[in-house]
Amino acid sequence: DRTPSSGRAPPQGVHCFERKFEGEDQRPPVRLVVFDCDETLTLSTFMPREKDFERTIGWSSWPEYISMMNFGTPFVEGSSDFEEPYAPDGRLCRLQNLFQALTDESTRSLAILTRNSRGAVACLNLLMMAKLADHFSVIWSMAANPGMPNGVYKDGEKWKAFHAPLDGVYDHKADVLASVVKSPHEWFPQLAVNGDGHGHLRDLSDAGIVLVDDVRNNFQSPSFNKPKVLRYCKVARYDGKHPHMGHLSDMGGIGAKSTDDYVKLIAFVEEPWKFKAEPRAFCIEQRFVGCEEQPPVNLVVFGFDATLSLYTFLPEDSKCARQIGFTCNESAEEVDFVKLNFESPWVSGSRVERLRKMLRSLLVSSQGSTRTLAILTANEQGAVVVLNLLLMADLANSFSAIWAPLADEGLPRGVCRDGEHWRIFNPPVDGMVDKSSKGDLLGSIVERPHEWFPQAVDGEAHDREAPQYLAPGNLHVKNIVLIDDEMTNFHCRSGSGHQVLRFCKVACYDDEYYDDFGLLMNMGGIGARNEQDYSTVLRFVEHPWKYRVAQDPELDAQLPVPIQDLLEHVQNEEEEQSAGLMERKCTLSRSHTLPEWAGSFSGQEEIRPKTSNA
Secondary structure (H helix, E strand, C coil): CCCCCCCECCCCCCEEEECCCCCHHHCCCCCEEEECCCCCCCCCCEEECCHHHHCCCCCCCCHHHHHHHHHCCCCCCCCCCCCCCCCCCCHHHHHHHHHHHHCECCCEEEEEEECECCCHHHHHHHHHHCCCHHHCCEEEECCCCCCCCCEEEEECCEEEEECCCCCCCCCCHHHHHHHHHHCHHHHCHHHHHCCCCCHHHCCCCHHHEEEEECCHHHHECCCCCCCECCEEEECCCEEEEECCCEEEEEECCCCCCCCHHHHHHHHHHHCHHHHCCCCCCEEEECCCCCHHHCCCCCEEEECCCCCCCCCCCCCCCHHHHCCCCCCCCCHHHHHHHHHHHHCCCCCCCCHHHHHHHHHHHHCECCCCCECEEEEECCECCCHHHHHHHHHHCCCHHHCCEEECCCCCCCCCCEEEEECCEEEEECCCCCCCCCCCCHHHHHHHHHHCHHHHCCHHHHCCCCCCCCCHHHCCCCCCHHHEEEEECCHHHHCCCCCCCCCCCEEEECCCEEEECCCCCCEEEEECCCCCCCCHHHHHHHHHHHCHHHHECCCCHHHHHCCCHHHHHHHHHHHHHHHHHHCCCCCCCCCEEECCECCCCCCCCCCCCCCCCCCCCC
16 A cells, blocks of 8 residues: 555655646635545554444543554654643644644535544544544544444534445445545535535535545545546655554654645645646756856756656665666566666657667767766665666666665665776765755765765776866856756755755656556656657756746746745745854554455555554
């Protein structure tokens, strides 16, 4: 039920997306926000063993302790959830504020659709103890518990049990939501009584629903009609150490690791059309001192995952991450890895051939001067595995170095090319405050280029690659272009002053990838969806000043909202710096979500139940 492992560092926050659908130009508003419970509202679900907890509405015992265990987060700096669960700056209070912001009795309602094995009443009691239940209108449980209600709804100030029509619906959340759209009065008993406060649900549409869930398979169904959730928010999953329960796998929770989740989810529900797939790559040159002199680009730094690759698939053999020149046992297997990582099912012809041609063209400018190409990847499997994938696709020779500062312990962080051969080296990332900040890493490359390109210093005399612009003092941030799919990589997070002045944002999107993987999120790839990307990159690297901010109002108006927000953030930060305002400097058991009765199916992973730990 997790996205296939790619070696890329897992996301820390929520991922919001709106699919393409008929009538999207009308921008229909969100009328219903449906939340999962386990690992979406909770970090990990722990419930009392008492039977009355799942049968009696209003059951309560040790509410503060139980709320702390389920909703408290130890992963947000300054959090006091485990000392004071209901603190004003705690996660419970932040969730209450989130639900309050999302709820509008006249135009929008909140609901819960859960597979928790204890049922709807148990989930309600958990929320009541956490003081979160009042924001919801209904809770539906997809767990088959004979003799127990599979739904509860709020009638005025009271909660009542009812039987939701799940028996006649295919066992998948997308099918359930399709049925809610078709017959809302059967799922919201309030509509059958008087409809007060829920009239906006009578004409509910597929696009009027947002599903917030931690399992990606829940956003589209394999049933006969194959319904898809058009607007969804995927909550990040991770393994971590719970302060009271020790190491736990498959944890989650909105805002559990990043308080930005709350802001992003509210923005998504208010304006989901701003979270669509980007149509193409966008290039930017920010204004800087001396930009009128049009300094040339000497170094082009690429991301790898979802920038050169569409989505990264890695061989299981551990040698691939350690041994340069690793080859698969069968040539057909290598062909498959090249196809899955680099070829695109959305454009005709060979993407690998187009990439190879673009990379070779970037090595020499129109004036005949040379450039250096390198890769700066967040892949945790290290630099060698990236190199081996490029070697399989015959794309490696255009690069001089590959850096993987976030590589797992024991895996190579860097490889460099000496003539026709590649060798492992250790780039100078030890001691850096934030190894994930590409802005800071580019700053280090500028300050110590000889340590990032060691072949220019200690290679054989006839193999040395020592262009003058890589000499210490000659390389500047203004001479570097960063090409990446992740928006946050274009901003320097440490406040060191090294801003990314020239960058290319590769299109990012969610889509179904071939037949084997179903819905994949955070895909990308230069030219994967738009063949004009190659020429855009070439033009930008050759003449970046033609893409300068505020130089072309028509170009600026076409920029995606996230890029506009980034530029505004950088501008505000620079103004603050110039004004001198910027400072630098266990009676509980773990409950689980039941798997679908259908088990695994073609195109999706098997949804496994989470373990029930004492």
